[in-house]
Amino acid sequence: MDAPRAISGLGEVADRFRGYIVDQWGVMHDGRALFPGVQEVFRELRARGGRIVLLSNSGRRAAVNDARLREMGLDPALVDGSVTSGEVTWQALALRAEPPFSRLGRRCFLLTRFGDMAVVEGLDLELVEDVAEADFLLITGVDSPDKTLEDYLPIVERAAARRIPAICSNPDIVAPVAGRLALAPGAVARKYEELGGPVTYIGKPSPRIYRACLALLDGIPRDRILAIGDSLAHDVKGARNAGLASCFVASGVHREELPADLPEPELVARVRELASAHGAVPDFVIRRLLW
Template sequence: MKADATAIAGLHAIADRFDHVLLDQWGTLHEGLAVFPAALECVARLREAGKRILILSNSGKRAGSNQRRLATLGLPPDAYDGVLSSGEVTWRGLHAREQAPFAELGRACFLISRDGDRSIVDGTDLVVVSNMREADFILLGGLDDDAAEPERWREPLATAAARQLPMLCANPDLVMFGVAGLIPAPGALAAFYHSLGGTVLFVGKPHPPMFAAARDQLGRPPPDRILVIGDSLDHDIAGGRTAGMLTLLIGSGAHRATLAQASDLPRAIQTVAGTAARMPHWTMDYLTW
């Protein structure tokens, strides 16, 4: 595999290569407390340079919820061009019922969400049922901390798998930050369901529906004029690569434990990535102009 990740000091070095940015949240813009000062300045400089910025999140909640959260962390809505969450893409797909995987699903769903959030079904013609036995499919939008451990779900999910009940997972992330630290995220529960023989359909990074929806929201520009910036080789980089977009890895995020001690960062990324399909075009330590 060719080592094609070029280390850069800031986005200004490649600003002529892209017109649009798909920007990850956690690990790139912030880590839950406040938007990093350098990232805040970088977003402003991108807008000054005429770039359009769409924030991409694997959150199972709707875009508005994510936008309000970003505002509390210091990034106001007028600083960028929009938020696209996997929950928003899922809601749009379930509302329109025009494309796979949404068109093939039934109307009765068993909803699993965080904090009792029902925004992912509001305004659709779905009927939320309280028992998996009455459902046509399982809609996994989020998980409360106390329900995150997959083994807690073994009995009902084994029964659902035996019934060949499909699961639509609106957040492919495998881990998330809970009160006590890292805990399983919805993607881990989806993987557990798959291990029980269940069929899982994913919306979110790195899966194609997420990047297709992002490109549509930007007005369908050429993919090679879109730069995907994120801290995950599995989600941001792999998804952007598959979509034919440019990619940049933030080294201080999800892979920092592995990359922090590397004397040759691009070579270390090559080792972690494993395949060309997960290799970023560029890399830098943190988001900066």
């Protein structure tokens, strides 16, 4: 596999691309505040005719996610649209046009973030409080960044005993929160899978979520679209599967393996080594999203 090219800012390669699919957590913000320089990058891309779609494995709906970004200070005029795995999941549950959604029952046990009910609002579902009564699990979030996997074991063990289907609308295993890595819904879903429960993941690296992004970048050839993210397993692999170039941000979920003071040649070598395990080496590596 070829080694990625290290860049210090996106301006070094912006003339090669017209469309951008940009991850959020770990790239744009830490869950609480935008990182310095992010809006400058977006302004520069827009000034050059670039189109920007924000992509997140957040289990929340797109409108909720957009409102949170506005609260952080993001100018919505800088982006062309946003896609969240929660939104794609909501649409699939509403339409029930294809498996596994067409085969799901209506009784749902919901795991959500901070009591967010927008993820099921407007859907023909009966929410149950006892997992023993559920037709399926909907795993969209964890209800506190202080929770551990052990806190969810009683739920997944009872569900796995019945092998009811689970839909996970956020495949992330960890999420960067205020300078540390917290439990994410994908870890709960993975544990359920280990216990024998069937899981359908919606989100990166699944092709379904990239189709939603590409629809918002209609008219731009795939070889002129750059996906930017901090997860080798999700962002880089998902981009590769979708036929897109990728730029890996080293200061996100892999930051403990890629210290900020790592010399550039060693950074490139280590990224290549880590990425080879996922079968998807990024085209570019950048320490953080800067122009």
